[in-house]
Amino acid sequence: MADQNISPEQLKALQEKIKNMSPEELKEFQKKQCIFCQIIAGKIQAKKVYEDERVLAILDINPANPGHVLLLTKEHYSIMPQIPDDEVSYVFMVVKAISNAMLRSIDAQGANIIVANGIAAGQRAQHFMAHIIPRKENDGISFALPQKTLDEKEIGAVGDKLIAALGGTAEKEEQPAKIPLPEKKAEEEPAAGQKPEAAKAMAKPKSGIDLDDIAKLLGVK
Amino acid sequence: MAPRQSCLVCQIVGNKIPSKKIYEDDFVMAVLDVNGANPGHCFVIPKNHYPIIEQVPDIEVGRLFQASNRISTAIFDSLGAQGTNIFVANGIPAGQTVAHVTVNVIPRKENDGINLQWQPRQLSEEEMSTVELKLKEQTKNIGHFEKEEKKPKVQAPKLAPVSEEEEGYFSRQLERLP
Numbered sequence: 001m002a003d004q005n006i007s008p009e010q011l012k013a014l015q016e017k018i019k020n021m022s023p024e025e026l027k028e029f030q031k032k033q034c035i036f037c038q039i040i041a042g043k044i045q046a047k048k049v050y051e052d053e054r055v056l057a058i059l060d061i062n063p064a065n066p067g068h069v070l071l072l073t074k075e076h077y078s079i080m081p082q083i084p085d086d087e088v089s090y091v092f093m094v095v096k097a098i099s100n101a102m103l104r105s106i107d108a109q110g111a112n113i114i115v116a117n118g119i120a121a122g123q124r125a126q127h128f129m130a131h132i133i134p135r136k137e138n139d140g141i142s143f144a145l146p147q148k149t150l151d152e153k154e155i156g157a158v159g160d161k162l163i164a165a166l167g168g169t170a171e172k173e174e175q176p177a178k179i180p181l182p183e184k185k186a187e188e189e190p191a192a193g194q195k196p197e198a199a200k201a202m203a204k205p206k207s208g209i210d211l212d213d214i215a216k217l218l219g220v221k
Numbered sequence: 222m223a224p225r226q227s228c229l230v231c232q233i234v235g236n237k238i239p240s241k242k243i244y245e246d247d248f249v250m251a252v253l254d255v256n257g258a259n260p261g262h263c264f265v266i267p268k269n270h271y272p273i274i275e276q277v278p279d280i281e282v283g284r285l286f287q288a289s290n291r292i293s294t295a296i297f298d299s300l301g302a303q304g305t306n307i308f309v310a311n312g313i314p315a316g317q318t319v320a321h322v323t324v325n326v327i328p329r330k331e332n333d334g335i336n337l338q339w340q341p342r343q344l345s346e347e348e349m350s351t352v353e354l355k356l357k358e359q360t361k362n363i364g365h366f367e368k369e370e371k372k373p374k375v376q377a378p379k380l381a382p383v384s385e386e387e388e389g390y391f392s393r394q395l396e397r398l399p
Contacts (some may be wrong), residue, residue, distance in 0.1 A: 002231045047358040052363075057360070062343065064339035064340070066349075073292070085278045088290045089284070093279045096282050097363040110312020110314045111312065113310045113311065115308075118302075118305065121303075122338055133315075135316075145309070146335060147257075148259070148260075157242050162253075162299060163244075163293050166292065
């Protein structure tokens with residue numbers, strides 16, 4: 001996003017304004033500030049390589065390799081956990097098709113698919129995107145993940161927490177969690193007309209981290 | 222595709238190799254990586270054997286990433302992660318090391334020593350336009366996806382599937398891996 005020259009007072013006023021917004025207002029505000037929403041609206045030029053009603057694929061202007069594609073949802077989502085199941089499903093069907101198109105059109109020998117959720121993960125824009133990076137042998141790119149040797153007890157504990165969070169029971173070691181598929185969280189869409197505070201409290205997940213906070217970090221500073 | 226005895230991931234799916242499973246449905250399984258990049262690093266895998274993502278049917282691709290997103294959300298909720306990465310290496314030049322499609326879901330914290338960044342390049346307008354046109358020539362065929370509701374495949378996808386020759390090439394390449 002463009003570097004704005006604003007005074008500390010203006011910044012404070014802006015932060016105050018954002019704090020008092022309802023989730024809907026905040027989304028609308030983020031949309032206005034979002035360069036990718038402006039690309040989708042056609043207000044900013046981009047090299048579009050695929051478009052339909054739900055997604056837009058453009059070339060990254062600072063690619064890792066020629067043909068590096070950013071696949072965007074037309075709807076503004078800051079991070080992937082905010083995206084409903086059927087939309088996630090659709091986005092990645094298109095990712096697969098674009099990876100396939102890369103094999104056929106630009107002599108790619110493979111591709112990396114990368115999504116970053118949150119600044120700590122390397123996310124820089126405030127709009128969800130999947131990077132599809134065409135790869136060739138000896139292209140100078142390396143995404144080697146470090147291999148840590150983790151304590152077995154630690155792994156067990158982490159696994160139990162995840163199983164519980166996914167809706168399974170952590171006691172039964174051998175029984176993986178079964179999650180009913182498509183299921184919308186009612187709390188994601190607070191009814192219109194509710195007080196912002198009430199809506200915000202509703203949107204908070206039960207446990208530790210607030211996804212909205214993480215999403216907000218990416219938005220207006 | 223049928224499970225392969227030589228495939229490590231198929232053996233995990235078939236319970237022949239013990240693993241810490243955190244999720245399973247009819248198409249997808251997720252296990253914790255014991256040598257993960259961070260504690261909570263998960264592999265999300267299709268239960269059927271497919272070496273590369275282009276071979277995975279649309280419906281299974283959809284379910285694979287739905288599960289990945291749910292796990293990524295669970296990592297935020299339960300492990301106190303500050304971020305997550307969804308990472309796929311498709312093909313050996315992309316760093317794929319096992320001949321079975323694998324989605325990595327990685328919990329992230331600041332300064333955790335994981336580097337999924339790249340050196341940004343600056344291409345000429347001409348290079349960008351050439352690549353744009355070439356890609357568009359292929360992507361114009363996208364848009365006919367399989368739908369879960371319909372039992373048989375109603376529409377054959379217009380995009381040419383990976384030919385047997387190509388598929389054989391990718392698979393052979395991957396099978397050379399230990």
